Amino acid sequence: MARTYGINVPSDLNRNFIIGELLEITEEAAQPEEATPVEDSDIRIATVLPKTYNDTTIHIFMRNPVWLFAYWDIKASDLxxxxEEFDFEELFIHVSFFENENDEKSSDSFDVKLNFDNNELYILIPANRHFVMATLAYRVSGEAPRTLAFTKKLEIPQEDEAVRNLQPGKKFPMSELTKISGMDDLLYKHYMTHRQSFSN
Incomplete structure (x- = not known):
């Protein structure tokens, strides 16, 4: 009976107790189930999210300290x-970096060219950057870029300075947490595979 109802029974349990429990389960299984009324509000119909919400926006998130994820939407009238622009050149994301959150002038920037078929993108972040901002814009020949939407400044997570400066053979006080992470072994394997990336 235990096997029939998929019940795991330890060998050291009281035999009479097991039989009583199994009989109770058998009786419950034999009784017809009562129909449960379903409210209209409980019915959920699976829907497919729309490709666009007809709003011009751009959003960014950090996947990790190296990769930035951006997604955007452009309303029909802007498209x-x-x-219809005669001298339209390109749609792009202007990625700007800042040393501090309140800085008005960027310390570095670059553009990522887009096409009209996509609305999301992963962007590789250069090392030692602190804050990032993305601007969705397009360019018309002979004119300054036209901004469609922009994000707030987003703080980029920073690696521990000691870990960032690690090199094989270079001694430094390693915390217990760093040791547990296997950093020594990881550093050695990276050195053996990518020796040219380490300075002498």
């Missing part, structure tokens, strides 16, 4: 305006 129409861009495509």
């Amino acid at each position: 129409k305006t861009m495509k």
Whole structure:
């Protein structure tokens, strides 16, 4: 009976207790189930999310300290305006970096060219950057870029300085947490595979 109902029974349990429990389960299984009324509000119909919400926005998130994830949406009227521009050149994301959150002038920046078919992208972040901001814009020949949407400044997580400066053979006081992470072994394997990336 235990095998029939998929019950695991330890060998050291009281035999009479086991039989009583199994009989109770058998009786419950033999009784017809009562129908449970279902409210309309309980019915959920699976839907497919729309490709666009007809709003011009851009958002960024840090996947990790190295990769930035960006996604955007462009409303129909803005798309129409861009495509009707006679000298339209490109749609792009302008990625800007800042040393401090309140800085108005960026310390570095670059552009990532987009196409109209995609609305998300992973962007590789250069090392030693502190804050990042993304601007969705397009370029018309002979004119300054036209901004469609922009994000707030996002803080980039910073690695521990001691870990960032690690090199094989270079001694430094390693915390217990860093030791447990296997950093020594990881550093050695990285050195054996990518020796040219380490300075002498």
